[in-house]
Amino acid sequence: MNGCFSFGSGRSFHTAVTVRNGPHQPSRPEPQCRHDKDENMTPTRYAIGFLCAFGLASTAIGGPRETLIDRYAAAAKAADPSFVGFSAARGETLHRTQHNMGKADTPACTSCHGNDTRSAGRTRTRKPIEPMALSVSPERYKDAAKVEKWFKRNCDEVLGRECTPLEKGDWLAYMMNQ
Numbered sequence: 001m002n003g004c005f006s007f008g009s010g011r012s013f014h015t016a017v018t019v020r021n022g023p024h025q026p027s028r029p030e031p032q033c034r035h036d037k038d039e040n041m042t043p044t045r046y047a048i049g050f051l052c053a054f055g056l057a058s059t060a061i062g063g064p065r066e067t068l069i070d071r072y073a074a075a076a077k078a079a080d081p082s083f084v085g086f087s088a089a090r091g092e093t094l095h096r097t098q099h100n101m102g103k104a105d106t107p108a109c110t111s112c113h114g115n116d117t118r119s120a121g122r123t124r125t126r127k128p129i130e131p132m133a134l135s136v137s138p139e140r141y142k143d144a145a146k147v148e149k150w151f152k153r154n155c156d157e158v159l160g161r162e163c164t165p166l167e168k169g170d171w172l173a174y175m176m177n178q
């Protein structure tokens with residue numbers, strides 16, 4: 001995964017910048033985007049410099065997925081001040097564990113979404129579900145209302161309760177890493 005895969009808090013955002021620039025240009029955080037020294041770094045200029053430094057545009061910053069993840073991160077931090085970021089590994093555990101806490105025929109997320117995140121799953125009525133891995137289903141997780149609706153329904157079916165913001169962020173981190 002790349003250095004941009006760092007969710008939520010301002011802290012991890014900065015970590016991503018450091019990781020990305022560190023080995024190559026330790027003393028120049030924005031190597032491709034230098035501005036005249038006497039210009040003020042307005043937020044816009046800063047954002048432009050940041051985008052150039054990353055070589056990325058809307059995919060990494062400010063998209064609906066990132067907004068949603070920021071929201072989950074803020075809620076996770078509010079629930080637990082020691083929160084430092086989401087974990088794809090925790091998300092995978094959530095996804096694969098046979099919880100057996102909700103409905104009898106859906107002990108796990110994999111009961112419907114299947115064991116391979118890059119392959120189609122099936123509903124209990126055998127209707128296909130597009131793969132959950134972002135790499136093969138790039139349109140996923142852009143619609144916050146849709147994501148929330150299915151988290152609510154599916155977490156209830158599998159865990160017998162709603163997922164926490166931490167669980168949602170971890171699970172999304174896993175799928176976006178797939």
Ligand code: HEC
Pocket residue numbers: 095106108109110111112113122123124129130139140141142143146147150151154155157158159171
């Ligand atoms: C009973 C079957 C079933 C189970 C179990 C299930 N899901 Fe789903 N899930 C679906 C269906 C059906 C959809 C909607 C169809 C689609 O998005 O392709 C969906 C969609 C989603 C979405 C929205 C995807 C998007 O594109 O926005 C998320 C998030 C999600 N599921 C998470 C989970 C998690 C987390 C678990 C385990 C806690 C889980 N699901 C377990 C059937 C299931």
